[in-house]
Amino acid sequence: MSLGVAPESSRPSLPDELARFLFLVPYVAARPKGVPLDELAAHLSCTRAALMALVERCAFVGTPDGAPDEMVEIYLEGDRVHVALPQRFVRPPRFSVEETLALLVALAPLRRAALPSLRDEAQQLSDRLVALAGERAAALAPLLESVTVHAEGNERAEVMRTLEAAVRDRAAVDADYYTATRDSFGRRTLRPVGLLQVRGDWYCVGDDGKTYKGERFRSATRVVGSEAAAGMGGDAKKLDAATGPDATGLGAAGTSPVDLDAIRARLERGELEGELVPVRVRERGEERAWPVASLAGIRRWVRARRGGAEVVGPEEARREVLEEASALLGRYS
Amino acid sequence: MNRLERLLDLVHVLQTSRRPVSLAELKDRFDDYAEGSDEAVRRKFERDKAELARIGIVLRYDGDEDDPGYWVDTEATYLPALQMSDAEHGLLATAARAALADPGFPHRAALRLALAKLGARADGEAAAVQIGLGVSDAPAGAAIVESLSGALASRKRVTMRYQKAGGDAPTEREVDPYGVFLKRGAWYLVGHDHRSDEVRMFRVSRMSDVAQNPKRPGTPDYEVPTDFDLEAIMQDSPLSYRVHPPVEVAVRVDPEVAFLVERDWGAPDDDGVVRFETTFLDFVLDQVLALGPRAELLSPEEGRRALRDVFASIVRAHGGAA
Structure with missing residues (x-):
């Protein structure tokens, strides 16, 4: 069932065209120089041709048989759409059911x-957006929240609270951390510059x-007095630019020497970091090269394959694999 | 006059008039309403009203005897002027970047339009907190999720073909959707499965031919039970998946890494042993294997035998004598 807006690239239905018109008239009217077709097409997830056809079909919206000044004046000039007279179409409609859901x-x-404070801010924003929904969407909001994303792993709340504050305040933390690739547990000091959520x-x-990884922190304690720009080579300006307050309240990463975008993309692809150990493995009769982060990592991988x-x-x-497996076999014999 | 133009003209007339507009007046002003019997015109007008309601245009009827008629409730229809803080814009941008970057996210067109209405952007400077959804079964899964969430919003039953993991041929299912969620890159549907007459979970990537009950589209087929708890289902550990009757498990775990499994298994006793019950022993074996030398399954014996077989296989595969 369509909820009011068609999937991308599909032929527009009547509700789609109505929704598009009701958005674009106030949007364009608020921009005296007009709006490029491509910009509007991107907002409306439609082609330029569909948009041009819509403008043409709606050239005479207004009072039936009315005077020109009783019509919405919408037209194309070059590559831009202009609205000279929006009539009373000066605000876009409230959110539809599908927009609220999205x-x-x-x-x-x-x-x-x-992350506790982020969670609270996101909840408040969600509540605010539901208040901007249309009547039907607002009434359905509790049901719409049944379409959701599970985003709670095994992280410890107190650890995440400390890390969140450390990013915000540019502070260092002492952490008890388990490194799975080396199968080692120990204390380390780190200065968090970002928090990434990947697949929950x-x-x-x-x-x-x-x-x-968040779930591998047993504890994290803020290093008292570390809020000064001691990290990143002591370059206070650089640190400010890297993690200064921004829109999220947790710091922008835009000019940071650490490329969070790239790191997130790498994690999404499941790629390992650091220097890798070249290993050859055979699985289901097929032999292949498989670089791994450490020999502890390859032992873990072999165990997961269960022989x-x-x-x-x-x-x-x-x-190493043989020695470990022999020892564990002895444990279960 | 095409219907699109008629509907937009109707909105224009009803929101610019200083007083409610009666159907008789509309008949005078709109050629499309002028032809046919009163009943036929009324039916056409009702269809137009319903179409406008679908996209959120709120038409009210004022039954005042002196001046009855229709008008557009502009406050209920249009977005109020909105001030969003930088922090709110940032949160929205972080969420939107993740959603729009992932072809597995459903309702992307609707999200783009909603963001444009808010004057929000999904591009721009990267924030210090970022999300990667990493949906695995895109984009086919997104289309199915759109269909399921549409059914859920209307509370309409869905039919589908479902390929059970490890099962033979796909089976036909009828399900009343109660919830749809993304977990670790995969979308799931939870709902009342009429085949088993139980609440079941279905992985979207194993569905095909998903269709919503087309009968009586405006009438819900079911209600979500008030005691349905999607949260509990999402949090559910595989340890409680009903694969076999419950068995008691005991694992000795290195205190240094016990925190890694504490949420699933609980805290170890003074001897470093954790005891718990499961209906999915194979999942426990995966966890024990992941911990390697840092954990030992003490019971049940069938689990120990299974691990003995695993390690014997590894030893043999690497040239050792098992």
């Missing part, structure tokens, strides 16, 4: 985040660009 689902990972799991990014995979080389890796 906003709520998009905000769900933040509304359900393990949270990652903290340090100012060295390294990532730390269905083999490390072919290098010899050191193969020996």
Whole structure:
């Protein structure tokens, strides 16, 4: 069932065209120089041709048989759409059911985040947006929240609270952290510059660009007095630019030497960081090269395959796998 | 006059008039309403009203005997002037960037339009908090989720073909959708499955031919039970998946890493042993294997046997004697 707006690239239905007209007239009217077709087409998820056809079909909207000044004056000039006379179409319609749903689902990972203040801010914003919905959408809002994103991993709330504050205040933290790739647990000091949520799991990014999975922090304690720009080579201006207050309240990463966009994309692709160990493995009769972060990582991978995979080389890796498996076999024999 | 133009003209007339406009007046002003019997005209007008209601235009009828008629409730119809703080714009941008960057996110066109109405942008400077949804079954899954969420909003039953994991041929299902959620990159539907007469969870990537009950489109087929708890289902650990009867499990876990599994297993006792019940022992084996030398399954014996077989296989595969 359509909720009022057609999927991208499909032929527009009557409700789609009505919704598009009711958006574009006030939007364009508020911009005296007109609006490029491409910009409008992007907002409306339609082609330029569909948009031009709509403008043409709506050239005489107004009072039937009325005078020109009783009509909406909408026209194309070159590559831009202009509205000289919007009549009373001066504000876009409230959110439709589908728009409300889309906003709520998009905000769900933040509304359900393990970061306490972010969660509260996202909930308040969601409530505000529901208040801007049309009557039917507002009435359905509780039901629409049943379409959502699970965004709570095994992170400890107190850890995430500390990390969130550290990013905001540009502070360092002492952390008890388990490094899965090395199967080691220990204390380290890091200066978080960003927090990334990937497939529901949270990652903290340090100012060295390294990532730390949220659920692997046993504890995190703010380093008292670390709020000064001690990190990033002591370059206070650079740090301000990197993590100064921005729209999210948690700092912008725009000029940071740490490229959070790239790190998030790498995590989404499941790529490993750092120097990788070249390993050859055989699985289901097929041999392939498989760089891994560490030999601990390859042992873990072999265990997860439950005997269905083999490390072919290098010899050191193969020996480590055999030694560990032999010891564990002894434990269960 | 095409219908699009008639409907927009109707909105224009009803929102610019200083007083409610009667149907008789509309008949005078609109050629499209002038022809046919009164009943036929009324039906045409009602269809137009319903179409406008679908896109959120709120028409009111003022039954005042002296001056009865229709008018557009502009406050209920149009967005009020809106001031959003920088923080709110930032939150929205963070959410929108993630959603629009992922082809597996449903309702992308609606999201773009909603953002444009708010004057919000999904591009611009990257924030220090970012989200990557990483939806795995895009874009086919997004189209199915749109269909399911549409059914949920209207509370209409859906039919589908469903390929159960490890099952043989796909089966036909009828489900009343109660909730739809994304978890670890995969979309799921939870609803009342009429085949089993139970609330079941279905993975969207295993669905095909999803269709909403076309009968009586304006009337809900069901209500979501008041005690339905989507939150509990989303939080549900695989340990409680009903794969077999409950078994008691005991695992000795290295205290250094016990926190990694504490949420699922609970806290260890003074001897470092965690005891819990599960209906999905194979999942416990995965967790124990992930911890490697840092965990030992103490019971049940069938689990220990399974792990012994695993390690024997690994030893043999690597040239050792098992």
